[in-house]
Amino acid sequence: MPAKYSHAKKRSAARKSNTHTTTQHSHGHAHGHAQRKHAPPNPLLDRSLTQALGALATLERCIARILLLRYEQDIARLFSTRLYCVALLHVPTLLMRCMAVGGPGWAAHNADSDAVKDFFRAAIAMDMRQAGERVATKSVLWSYTVLRHFALANGVAVCRTRGLHSMHLLPHYAALKTHLDALDAAPPPAFAKPAHLGGLADGLDALEDACALGGALDGAWRAKVRAGYERLVQTLWRVAREFDARGYGLVLREKLVRNWCECGCSTDHLGEVCERAVREDEQENGVRSGKQREWDGRGSGVYGWGTEEEEDIWEAELDFVGSEQPEDGGSDALADMSIGERMEWRYLRAEREKEQGNVAFKKGDFERAITHYVAASKIEPEMPHYHLNLAAAHLKLSQWVEAETACDRALSQHRSGKGYFRRARARKMRGQTDGAIKDLRAALLIQPRNAEARTALAALLPDRSRPPEVAVGSSSSSHAHTRAREDDDEALGLPRAKPPKPLPFAKTEQDARRLKIAPLPITLDLPEDMGLGLGEDAGRKGKAGNAKGARAQMQTMSFSYPSWERYVIQRVD
Known part of the structure; x- marks a missing residue:
């Protein structure tokens, strides 16, 4: 709009x-x-018309806000199901691969290591960039079902073909506002295991059976595998909570926040689109029990909703063609792509821009690097690391405001240690010492072993007494080092870390190995000009560019593509 x-x-x-x-x-x-030619204005009529239009605008803002908040909840709710399925299917595979390199107890002792957490972060980020395509349509349909059920319960007529008209809800605005207030008062949407889903016994049983078939394990392997699996799953949920559902699904969010029309036509258009789907679903499946509860219209389009058999919609193939064409009238090749193919092409183009930006950054050409990072973030705005790269380039050019803005964008999606650390640098240079201290503490909560952040935080705090250095060769050096770290955390204003629960087995030499979990790159033959009718290339070339693109030279390109399936585990010590 x-x-x-x-x-x-x-x-x-x-x-x-x-x-x-x-x-x-x-x-x-x-x-x-x-x-028509108007009679002299009637002040009373004008006043009543203004009041009516104002009331309708207020109602529309309320409806748009309800759609937005429920959308955020739906992203968190459905992706939580995704994480539960990851814990059952992919975490056992990860543990077995770690066993092959580090032994049966490695996962139990290293589940909280940076190698494991960075692997989880990369895979979750790749999943979350798809939140809009996978959740938006379902969420809007469910929220419309809620409004429709509310209207019918209050005697408001709903047209069979054009659906619900928002102006008919004006007499019931107070009830809608009460529901909106309840949504606003709820905690921010967070990822957590859905209560109706079962435990992890199935995943653990399958893991133990697979390990038993491998053979050649020590006598305590079963306890080690069980502890490692439980700790890996706990780390998975902790890492997932670093991500904020409110930063994703930007296309629908933009429509609801900025482009929702207050004259009532946006809600009317919503009714025209959704009413047919609602009626078809009710004819096929009946009016479900969930839809008979007030303000609950969810479930349509998700198999096993609210049961132990609920599906992971991230596993569904997006093999249909979208109804909306590219905004710039791009090439026919892009218009013929399925939704899933568009997402993958979008990611490859963004990665190409990022890699070109990295090359310029290493050469010291930070202005050119910024150009490429901005292009990458526009192509794929829901990948926070593009904004982090952009912030790093702005910091090199002493562009503190721009660097802070880029970090804000990244942190609105993923609360990362890099994001907080780089924003702290920008805030420090802008004289915002308190904000920089707050960011450095947040970075250390995520990355407690970040020595650079510790040094920067110590430099910003008032004079303080450092704990004495501990002699490395002392018999109690391990205990003394732990005590010194706790004192240092207290002096830095960091909360005391909760010690992990002791394991019932000793740490072996294999458990102390340092491992790296790296995604396997994908190698593709792609045209040198990857614009495909999009962005700046489309503006310069138009149809001639598309015709030329058919004869474009191909080149082999490799891209990093984090996923739950394609990765390799290697020793780095």
């Missing part, structure tokens, strides 16, 4: 040229308004 009220400047000219014309709203929906 273009900017609102863009039609306002055209009205005066239209009235002069035609007394019976149709004006066009900024949202693109035509409204027929017959123009």
